[in-house]
Amino acid sequence: MSCNSCSTDTNGVPKGCKSNGNCGTGSCDKLTVFDWLSNMTLPNGQSSFNISEVRFKNGRKHFFKNTKNLAIAIGDVVAVESSPGHDIGTVSLTGELVKIQMRKKDVSFDSEEVKQIYRKASQRDIEVWQAARDKEQEVQRKSRLIVSRLGLKMKLSDIEFQGDGNKATFYYTADDRVDFRLLIKELASTFKIRVEMKQVGLRQEAARLGGIGSCGRELCCSTWLTDFRSVSTSAARYQQLSLNPQKLAGQCGKLKCCLNYELDSYLDALKNFPKTDTWLQTEKGTAVFQKMDIFKGLLWYAYKDNPMQWVDLEAEKVNEIIKINKEGKKVASLEMYASKINVPTVPEAAFTNVVGQDSLTRFDKNKGNKSNKRRKNRNNKRKSPRKNA
Known part of the structure; x- marks a missing residue:
């Protein structure tokens, strides 16, 4: 897991942060915020914001007041107020960006949840921690x-x-x-x-423990995902996915969060598609929906009398047929509106025998030939006359 600015060249030196191995963003942990105001000075007469963001284990973060005006920066280990005693954490953000983070998490500046920073952690504090x-x-x-x-x-x-x-x-x-x-x-x-x-919850547990998803990458919830939106099976239906729980469920046992990533694009594309429960009335009979291809914009229909023969239609043609049916008329047949999109067919490869690998008993034959040769040699030795000494 790393941020986009931490890519390295052939010599191993970071390209983005240019700090020779020390991350310029504070760290590559989850929910790390890049302080793009760090090199900017405040207007004259304005004091810096005295609340800092401190990170603890597994991305847990809280806000603490710097009432003692300590000179702290991102990456410093500090001792903060806790209930009871004190806790040790790492400063993850300081300055004006903390205001934005507090508004985002709906935490007021004078809230009782915002406790104070005691001191910078000493060597003894770090050893106990x-x-x-x-x-x-x-x-x-x-x-x-x-x-x-x-x-x-x-x-x-x-x-x-x-x-x-x-x-x-x-x-x-x-x-x-x-x-x-x-x-x-x-x-x-x-x-x-x-x-x-x-x-x-189960999603929060998976985010804390981490792991590798079915896509081969680290879990989204443990790397960058911050809000756990509800995922329903309708998201899979809109994307024409098979409702197989073993494929749709993540490591947390719930539906995968990535089912929501492209859902909006599918919903926009489906606006031009007719409803699948609408029957098409033709002179040859009533046609029923079978399946669709959202990317190609095609729908397949089949007559009730002949369900094995499917006819592919473009979404615009289907809407046109439905409009004619609403006027109380019937079209001649679906074949008149069939799609003219030619799907390229892959030519069948000619069968080739690769070193006899099509035979399942090829090894048995070799063993049989060797054993036959050995039997023949033994018989020849027995038949040959013995030489007189």
Whole structure:
């Protein structure tokens, strides 16, 4: 995963940021915002915005006030206010662009959610933070054993320790409501920490864990997708996709988010297409819709009396036939309006025998020939007269 400006030349030097290996955008993590105002000075007499955006594990971000006027920049590790104690995060954005981000997320400047930055993280803070992060996998493994022993129908997907190591947030997914009061007591007594349970959806779980999609690339939800819009099966119907749950579902078990990417283009193209439940009245009989090709603008119809013979029609011709039918008239036949688009046919390749690969018993024959030769040699030796010594 990388931003577009991080492409490198043959020598491995970044082309875009020109910083000899250090990313100029702050990082290549999810939801990274490029600070295009970093080289611009503010008007005279205007002070810089005192709220910064701080990033935590798996792209989680919050806004914090710089009440102490600390000289912080993008990429600095800071200790921020938390409940209780303090947390450690990385500054992801500063300056005037933070205002735009706060408006986008509907967070007011004087909100109680906007806490303060304590200090720049010291070496001791970073060591405690790294030690807490190193314990996450082992704590997650033991926590899953506890969940299994208690028989709770839930799945622990991820654990995030606070920067001071005194608190941990357990992210879980569940289909129904779960009573985890006993679980919290068990976790708190086992790991000697404060426990916070947070339920996330299946899409959010896939975004946190990441993975490779069926297209061969990283999941959109874990790289750049920020809003999880609902996806319905009608999106697949409009795009003429087969309603196969195994192909339409992503790793989260829900319908793939990419079904919405080209849906608007399909809906615009379908505006010129007639409704598929409309029958065409001809003198040869009633014709019923069979299928369509949106890219070529073709529809296939077949007579009720002869459903095996399909006639391809352009969308404009079908609309013309429907208009005539509404006037109470019938057209002579569909063949009169048949499409004149010639579909190129691929010539059949002549069969060629490649080194006898068409024979399934070619190896058996070779073995049989060798064994026959050996038998003949043995028989010849037996028949030949022995020489006198």
